[in-house]
Amino acid sequence: MAIATKMMTCRMMSMSPGMPSSSPPTQSPPPTSLPLRTIPGSYGWPLLGPISDRLDYFWFQGPDTFFKKRIDKYKSTVFRTNVPPAFPFFVGVNPNVVAVLDTKSFAHLFDMDIVEKKNILVGEYMPSVKFTGNIRTCAYLDTSEPQHIKLKNFAMDILKRSSKVWLTELVGSLDTMWDSIESDVCEKGSGGYLIPLQQAMFRFLVKSLAGADPSNSPEIAEGGYAMLDKWLALQLLPTVKIGILQPLEEIFLHSFAYPFFLVSGDYNKLYEFIKNEGKELLSHAETEFGLNQEETIHNVLFVLGFNAFGGFSVFLPGLISRIASDTTLQEKLRNEVRQNAGSGLSFESVMKMPLVQSVVYETLRLSPPVPLQFARARKDFRLSSHDSVFDIKEGELLCGYQPLVMRDPEVFDEPESFKADRFMGEEGSELLNYLYWSNGPQTGSPSESNKQCAAKDYVTLTASMIVAYSLKRYDTITGNSTSITALEKAVK
Numbered sequence: 001m002a003i004a005t006k007m008m009t010c011r012m013m014s015m016s017p018g019m020p021s022s023s024p025p026t027q028s029p030p031p032t033s034l035p036l037r038t039i040p041g042s043y044g045w046p047l048l049g050p051i052s053d054r055l056d057y058f059w060f061q062g063p064d065t066f067f068k069k070r071i072d073k074y075k076s077t078v079f080r081t082n083v084p085p086a087f088p089f090f091v092g093v094n095p096n097v098v099a100v101l102d103t104k105s106f107a108h109l110f111d112m113d114i115v116e117k118k119n120i121l122v123g124e125y126m127p128s129v130k131f132t133g134n135i136r137t138c139a140y141l142d143t144s145e146p147q148h149i150k151l152k153n154f155a156m157d158i159l160k161r162s163s164k165v166w167l168t169e170l171v172g173s174l175d176t177m178w179d180s181i182e183s184d185v186c187e188k189g190s191g192g193y194l195i196p197l198q199q200a201m202f203r204f205l206v207k208s209l210a211g212a213d214p215s216n217s218p219e220i221a222e223g224g225y226a227m228l229d230k231w232l233a234l235q236l237l238p239t240v241k242i243g244i245l246q247p248l249e250e251i252f253l254h255s256f257a258y259p260f261f262l263v264s265g266d267y268n269k270l271y272e273f274i275k276n277e278g279k280e281l282l283s284h285a286e287t288e289f290g291l292n293q294e295e296t297i298h299n300v301l302f303v304l305g306f307n308a309f310g311g312f313s314v315f316l317p318g319l320i321s322r323i324a325s326d327t328t329l330q331e332k333l334r335n336e337v338r339q340n341a342g343s344g345l346s347f348e349s350v351m352k353m354p355l356v357q358s359v360v361y362e363t364l365r366l367s368p369p370v371p372l373q374f375a376r377a378r379k380d381f382r383l384s385s386h387d388s389v390f391d392i393k394e395g396e397l398l399c400g401y402q403p404l405v406m407r408d409p410e411v412f413d414e415p416e417s418f419k420a421d422r423f424m425g426e427e428g429s430e431l432l433n434y435l436y437w438s439n440g441p442q443t444g445s446p447s448e449s450n451k452q453c454a455a456k457d458y459v460t461l462t463a464s465m466i467v468a469y470s471l472k473r474y475d476t477i478t479g480n481s482t483s484i485t486a487l488e489k490a491v492k
C-alpha cells in the first residue's frame with residue numbers, strides 16, 4: 001500500500017497498541033534533499049496584520065478554515081501568520097508564528113535539542129502565574145530547567161503510585177455517574193452526561209492522584225469540578241473560540257486577560273483541601289523530591305485540574321458521543337468487550353481489545369483535546385515539511401494545529417473519515433508513530449528530558465476502560481453529544 005511505502009521513509013517502529021517504546025522517535029526528521037524554500041506568508045502591517053488574523057481566526061473563519069485557507073494560499077503546510085491573542089490589550093504578546101501543519105514539520109516540536117518550551121504551553125501568551133500561586137508549574141518549564149526534571153519525575157511518580165487504586169476509583173466513579181444518568185433517563189426520558197462525567201472524573205482524579213477524599217469536604221465534593229472549570233476558563237478564554245454571538249465574544253472574551261481574583265476564593269479552597277487531605281502525598285514529595293509544601297500543592301492542582309481534569313473534560317464527551325450515536329460500531333465494540341472481559345475488567349483485559357483501543361486512538365486523532373502546540377527555536381535550524389525545507393531562526397515561535405496535522409493525507413488514508421479499525425493490525429500500529437495528541441508520538445515515552453504528556457498511556461488505557469466498562473454494563477447506549485436518551489442494561 002502507498003501509505004506503508006511512504007511510512008518506510010519516516011521514523012518507524014512496530015509496536016503493540018498502548019505500549020511505550022524503548023526509544024521514542026522524538027528526533028526531528030533526518031536531513032533530506034528537498035528544495036530549500038523561503039517560508040511563505042507574512043505578518044502584515046503592524047497592529048493591522050495581527051488584528052485581521054485574530055478576527056479571521058475567531059470570527060470570520062474559525063481555526064480550521066483559518067489554517068486550511070492559508071495552506072491553500074501559500075501551497076505550503078509551513079507558513080508565517082499571526083495567532084491570537086493580540087492587539088489591543090495583550091501588550092508584549094508577539095502574535096507572529098511559523099505554522100507547522102503536516103506530520104513531518106510538526107514532529108520538530110518534539111525535538112528538545114532544537115526547540116525549547118519555556119512559558120509557551122498555550123502560546124506566546126501566558127496566563128498570570130497568580131493562577132498557580134505565583135510559581136511556574138511543570139508544564140511551563142523547559143527541559144533545560146532543573147526544576148522540570150524534578151517536577152516531571154514527581155508527576156510520573158504520582159501516576160505510578162496512583163496505579164494501585166486507579167482502576168477501583170475509576171470504576172467506583174463510573175458507577176456513580178451511570179447511576180445518576182440512568183435515573184434521569186428513567187424519570188425524564190434523557191439524561192445530560194456532561195456534568196455527571198465531570199463530577200466522576202473530578203472525584204476519581206482527586207482520589208487517585210492526590211489520595212484526597214472529596215467526601216471529607218462537602219463543599220469540594222459538591223462543587224470542586226465547577227471550581228476547576230472556572231479556574232481553567234479564566235486562563236484559557238483569550239485563546240479559545242467559544243462560538244457565541246459576535247462581536248460580543250471578541251469584545252468580552254478575547255480582548256483582555258481575566259484577573260485571578262475572580263476565582264481566588266475557589267482556588268484557595270482547593271489548595272486547603274489538598275493541604276488537609278493530601279498529607280501523605282505532601283510528605284512523600286518533600287522526602288523523595290525535595291519539594292516544599294507550597295510548590296507541591298500548586299503543581300498537584302495544576303496536574304490535577306489543568307492537565308488531567310481539563311484534558312479528560314475535553315476528550316471524553318467526544319468519545320462517549322461517538323459510541324452512543326453509532327449502533328453498528330457499538331455492537332462490534334460490545335462483542336469484543338464481552339469476549340475479552342472475563343469475570344471482571346482489568347487493564348490487562350482491556351489491552352486485549354484492539355478495536356476499543358483503536359476507537360480511542362481514532363477519536364484522539366480526529367479531535368485532539370489540546371489542539372494547539374507551540375515550541376520556540378533554541379537555535380537556527382532547517383525544518384522539513386513533506387515537500388520542502390525551510391530556514392528557522394533562533395527565537396522564532398513554531399505553532400502546530402493538531403486537528404489539521406492529524407488529517408495529513410500523506411500519512412492517513414481518507415483522513416477526514418472516522419475509521420474505527422484504523423489503528424489495528426501491523427499497519428495500524430505503525431500509524432501510532434503519527435498520533436501526536438500527547439505532544440509526542442503514541443509510540444514515544446514521556447521522560448524528564450522531553451515534554452510529552454506524563455500520562456500518555458494512562459489516558460488511553462483509562463479511556464479504553466471507560467468504553468469497556470460502559471459496554472459491559474449496558475447492552476445498548478443511545479445518545480448524542482450532550483445527553484443519553486436510552487439505556488438497555490446488560491442481563492447479568
Ligand code: HEM
Pocket residue numbers: 117121138139140141152155156158159303307308309310311312315369370372373374437438439450451452453454455458459
Ligand atoms: C485526556 C487527558 C489528557 C490530555 C489530552 C493531555 C495532554 C497533554 C499535552 C498535549 C501535553 C503537552 C503540552 C505542551 O507542552 O504542549 C501534556 C503535558 C502534561 N501532562 Fe497531560 N494530558 C492529559 C492527561 C494528563 C494526566 C491524567 C496527567 C496526570 C499526571 C497529565 C500530566 C501531564 C504533565 C505533568 C504534563 C507536562 C509535561 C512536561 O512538562 O514535560 N496529563 N498533556
